[in-house]
Amino acid sequence: MKYLLLGGAGFIGTHLTNRLMDEGHEVTIIDSLVTAREPKRFTEFVNADIRELDLDQYVRDCDIVYFLSASVGVAHIDKNPSSTLKNNIELMQHVIPYLEKYNRRKYSHLHQKYMVMDLSLKLTH
Numbered sequence: 001m002k003y004l005l006l007g008g009a010g011f012i013g014t015h016l017t018n019r020l021m022d023e024g025h026e027v028t029i030i031d032s033l034v035t036a037r038e039p040k041r042f043t044e045f046v047n048a049d050i051r052e053l054d055l056d057q058y059v060r061d062c063d064i065v066y067f068l069s070a071s072v073g074v075a076h077i078d079k080n081p082s083s084t085l086k087n088n089i090e091l092m093q094h095v096i097p098y099l100e101k102y103n104r105r106k107y108s109h110l111h112q113k114y115m116v117m118d119l120s121l122k123l124t125h
């Protein structure tokens with residue numbers, strides 16, 4: 001299977017990539033490295049701010065999307081409240097239309113709440 005990990009260079013993405021690649025899957029990571037280091041394992045890595053990237057071909061060409069990109073961490077958010085909130089809102093606004101366009105399962109972990117987006121994009125927490 002082909003997986004797309006948005007924010008895949010972070011904590012969860014790194015562990016998830018290891019697991020998926022150990023199982024023989026292909027993993028494309030898109031991450032701006034704003035709070036992460038360049039990942040060591042991947043099939044393809046794109047260093048970019050997701051908010052400024054045309055995601056069409058990436059979402060179209062994968063089977064499953066994990067939407068992990070976010071500004072997280074109490075101390076970080078406390079220090080930069082408006083920029084972290086802006087990043088998270090703009091990420092949602094930018095990514096969700098691509099997820100709606102293609103009929104695949106997508107998983108998203110946002111703001112410490114686990115959400116699963118099903119095929120009709122109903123959100124369950």
Ligand SMILES: NC(=O)c1ccc[n+]([C@@H]2O[C@H](COP(=O)([O-])OP(=O)(O)OC[C@H]3O[C@@H](n4cnc5c(N)ncnc54)[C@H](O)[C@@H]3O)[C@@H](O)[C@H]2O)c1
Nearest residue numbers: 007010011012032034035036049050069070109110111112
């Ligand atoms: N780590 C946990 O224990 C935990 C628990 C529950 C939920 N979550 C949620 O899971 C998600 C991922 O958590 P994590 O711990 O891996 O966080 P993380 O900060 O390690 O990873 C987030 C990644 O998103 C990237 N990113 C942020 N803004 C970006 C942008 N505009 N463009 C491209 N990349 C961008 C960062 O560089 C980083 O690599 C978050 O939504 C978090 O709230 C995490």
